[in-house]
Amino acid sequence: MTTTQPKPLRKSKGLMHHINRVGWLFILPAVALILVLCFYPMIEAFILSLQKGKGNNLSWNGLNNYTRLFKDKVYLQAVQNTFFYLIIQVPIMLGIALLLASMLNDKTLRFKGIFRTLIFLPCATSLVSCSIIFKQLFSPSGLVNTLLLTWGWISEPYPFLTEATSARIIIIVTMLWRWTGYNMIFYLAGLQNIDYQVYEAARIDGASAVQQFTKITVPLLKPIILMTTVLSTNGTLQLFDEVRNMTNGGPNNATTTISTYIYKLSFEQVPQFGYASALAYTIFIMVAILALIQMKVGDKQ
Amino acid sequence: MSQIRIRRGKLRPARVAKYAFLVLASFLSAFPFYWMLVSATNSNQAIMEMRMFPGANLIENWKTLTAGYALGTAFLNSLRNATVTTVCALFISSLAGYGFVVYRDKYKNLVMSLLMLSMMVPAAATLIPMFRMFSRMGLNNSLLGVMLPSVATAFLIFMFRQGTQSFPDAIIQAARIDGLGELRIFLQMYMPIMKPTYAAAATVTFMNAWNAYLWPLVILQSPDQITMPMLISNTMNVYVVDYGMVMLAVSICTIPTLVLFFALQRSFVEGILGSVK
Numbered sequence: 001m002t003t004t005q006p007k008p009l010r011k012s013k014g015l016m017h018h019i020n021r022v023g024w025l026f027i028l029p030a031v032a033l034i035l036v037l038c039f040y041p042m043i044e045a046f047i048l049s050l051q052k053g054k055g056n057n058l059s060w061n062g063l064n065n066y067t068r069l070f071k072d073k074v075y076l077q078a079v080q081n082t083f084f085y086l087i088i089q090v091p092i093m094l095g096i097a098l099l100l101a102s103m104l105n106d107k108t109l110r111f112k113g114i115f116r117t118l119i120f121l122p123c124a125t126s127l128v129s130c131s132i133i134f135k136q137l138f139s140p141s142g143l144v145n146t147l148l149l150t151w152g153w154i155s156e157p158y159p160f161l162t163e164a165t166s167a168r169i170i171i172i173v174t175m176l177w178r179w180t181g182y183n184m185i186f187y188l189a190g191l192q193n194i195d196y197q198v199y200e201a202a203r204i205d206g207a208s209a210v211q212q213f214t215k216i217t218v219p220l221l222k223p224i225i226l227m228t229t230v231l232s233t234n235g236t237l238q239l240f241d242e243v244r245n246m247t248n249g250g251p252n253n254a255t256t257t258i259s260t261y262i263y264k265l266s267f268e269q270v271p272q273f274g275y276a277s278a279l280a281y282t283i284f285i286m287v288a289i290l291a292l293i294q295m296k297v298g299d300k301q
Numbered sequence: 302m303s304q305i306r307i308r309r310g311k312l313r314p315a316r317v318a319k320y321a322f323l324v325l326a327s328f329l330s331a332f333p334f335y336w337m338l339v340s341a342t343n344s345n346q347a348i349m350e351m352r353m354f355p356g357a358n359l360i361e362n363w364k365t366l367t368a369g370y371a372l373g374t375a376f377l378n379s380l381r382n383a384t385v386t387t388v389c390a391l392f393i394s395s396l397a398g399y400g401f402v403v404y405r406d407k408y409k410n411l412v413m414s415l416l417m418l419s420m421m422v423p424a425a426a427t428l429i430p431m432f433r434m435f436s437r438m439g440l441n442n443s444l445l446g447v448m449l450p451s452v453a454t455a456f457l458i459f460m461f462r463q464g465t466q467s468f469p470d471a472i473i474q475a476a477r478i479d480g481l482g483e484l485r486i487f488l489q490m491y492m493p494i495m496k497p498t499y500a501a502a503a504t505v506t507f508m509n510a511w512n513a514y515l516w517p518l519v520i521l522q523s524p525d526q527i528t529m530p531m532l533i534s535n536t537m538n539v540y541v542v543d544y545g546m547v548m549l550a551v552s553i554c555t556i557p558t559l560v561l562f563f564a565l566q567r568s569f570v571e572g573i574l575g576s577v578k
Contacts, residue, residue, distance in 0.1 A: 030397035033452060120330075
């Protein structure tokens with residue numbers, strides 16, 4: 001808290017009281033919008049998740065939608081895929097971002113500005129654009145296949161996006177490309193708050209680059225690492241744009257995520273809003289649980 | 302100084318490795334952009350043959366694109382949606398961010414913490430109730446419908462709240478003594494002084510709105526409301542994809558944000574970091 005209310009004079013106590021009430025009018029529009037467009041829908045999603053039926057023809061169904069989830073092979077596959085993306089992509093991305101940031105946080109480094117701009121550049125694209133660019137790069141007649149064929153590493157085009165494991169990996173590669181520079185910026189900002197002399201002193205004491213990284217950089221950036229982990233987890237659990245535009249969940253649901261499945265259930269088939277809401281609620285629960293775990297772990301260290 | 306020189310001499314291989322890694326990372330980050338722009342000027346055939354240089358097919362791609370897709374409509378819709386969203390979001394969120402700091406009391410602090418919780422609510426989880434609510438209110442296929450969910454976000458409010466904390470309280474006191482109303486203090490004193498915060502918030506909000514996909518896809522189903530991300534997604538929904546034309550569409554969708562990015566890089570970074578400081 002850097003701003004402090006001036007001590008009101010005895011006479012103006014009533015005035016300050018009045019002014020603070022005016023303050024509610026300033027925050028009212030935003031608070032009302034967030035209540036109506038965020039908290040209320042969460043309640044309605046829960047109520048919907050207890051109903052069944054197609055379109056707007058809904059009737060009470062108890063917790064049956066939730067038990068149905070455990071028997072739904074597509075849902076289980078979607079959860080498995082989502083966690084596959086999460087467990088592989090988030091640590092690699094944050095690791096590379098941290099490494100890049102600590103490399104760029106070097107006073108003697110040349111072309112620092114150019115490196116930073118180029119690595120940060122992918123943030124300017126929409127997720128749909130980068131999905132399409134990467135879909136071209138890895139399509140059967142795309143750049144990567146043509147290169148590999150020309151070099152003689154493969155004898156026929158490899159179906160990167162229509163083979164289950166490679167399709168998942170390409171989606172991860174696309175996310176890495178889009179988001180690594182974004183996270184790097186957070187770390188760079190955090191590093192700027194660490195006194196450079198700490199590193200100079202460590203060097204004089206004979207600490208290696210690796211030791212400086214693990215003993216100084218990582219511990220001091222812990223709060224920011226925690227924040228980026230929570231944000232990335234939240235984002236990956238909702239993964240939609242890339243999957244829809246690169247594989248549309250295929251082959252055979254191998255890349256489907258919870259979000260693309262919700263979209264299919266609600267807007268591509270006869271809408272099953274009740275069941276889709278139960279699915280949506282599970283994302284919310286996962287986000288909440290993972291954030292809690294991450295904060296607990298972050299606190300302990 | 303001698304310290305640095307000794308270190309440089311000692312760690313030469315490590316330094317080379319560091320530069321190599323940074324060059325590789327920069328190349329991998331920038332190359333897909335180059336490929337996108339170059340491909341937009343080449344024919345599908347040339348792209349399959351890995352042509353890495355600008356070609357002469359740009360006009361041909363433009364003709365195919367504009368003949369098959371409502372490019373002008375999509376571009377103008379995206380521009381309209383992103384601009385109006387940004388203006389409204391900045392006004393409402395800065396009003397709240399200012400309100401939370403200048404009229405601070407314990408109840409408002411409580412409300413702010415409650416708002417921060419909304420950052421934990423995934424958009425995917427509220428998609429269906431929002432869609433049903435907006436349909437009931439007749440907001441489908443409308444500007445209001447597409448922008449409303451992005452107008453008040455905890456992120457923006459937080460960003461303005463952080464920015465306002467460095468705003469000198471003396472200015473407000475002086476203005477009050479001069480008899481300026483509370484709203485006019487906000488409009489005439491606060492807004493002009495806080496330009497840098499507004500620029501940062503505008504850059505991030507505009508880019509997010511321009512690039513938004515899932516919510517517009519759900520709420521804007523009428524063809525005359527199509528946006529750029531929806532259009533480029535549509536160009537891929539054919540049996541034989543003409544990548545020259547597709548890459549031109551992708552370039553047209555990306556160039557505005559790319560230009561904005563280069564012009565306002567500092568604001569953009571500050572905008573993203575608004576929540577950390």
